[in-house]
Amino acid sequence: MNGVLEKSAVKRVIAAMQNYEIKGQIKVLSETAKSASEAASGLGIEVGQIASSLIFKLPNQSPLLIITSGRHRVDTDLVASNLEVEKLDRVDADYVKEKSGFSIGGVSPIG
Template sequence: MREHPNVIAVQDALDAAGAHTADDAPSLVVILDEGAHTAAAAAEALCIEVGQIANSLIFDADGEPLLVLTSGAHRVDTAKVAAALGITKLRRATPEFVRTHTGQAIGGVAPLGHPKPVRTLVDTALAGFRDVWAAGGVPQAVFPITYAELVRVTDGTPTDVA
């Protein structure tokens, strides 16, 4: 799985950005024994709190992709986000829309490593954790990173999304 093109793209993006963890170690993609299609499953596999999981959710925002990196401990308030951004129609994207804009499939969408940049919001609830974990391009892949680094490497906007 480490040789999957999506995993390589994510690791290359992390390396190029010089992304690191709270211990100042490089952010490295880790391959889990099984796919983690939910925040709860990922947290269990990593023995961490579900809130430390940075879910990568792609929304269709008036026809444009919007990536919301939200804590696994709660749901995105789409009405709140749409109002804050002046978006008329914000809805969960179809699997085809997600793949078109990220090159990745739902369940493994990473915050980076996409064919081109995607507008990104980063949940401020993730700031309360020393390290957070995000998907690495496929459901079996994840990587650790600090909140500040996640904001930096995604060029994301810290936002209260719940």
């Protein structure tokens, strides 16, 4: 837990919050949370209160960030249809880190 707030990814989130005047605070969990369920448990809230930030890959290889309630699954066929693309690809941890700067389970919607 020591030094978490000093990580570059966390500093980007803090800077974005300040830049856009977003009120709130960053809470550091004592245990790693790699899923919405683990995050909710660590915060003592319901999984539906967690916003999951998920990254997919579009056919043109660009990343797509989708934010959903922690209790819901993304219907990739529906999203692809709405975006008028053939499909969305699921991505691995390396792609998420490369494109967002965050690790899976810790992707922020800002920063």
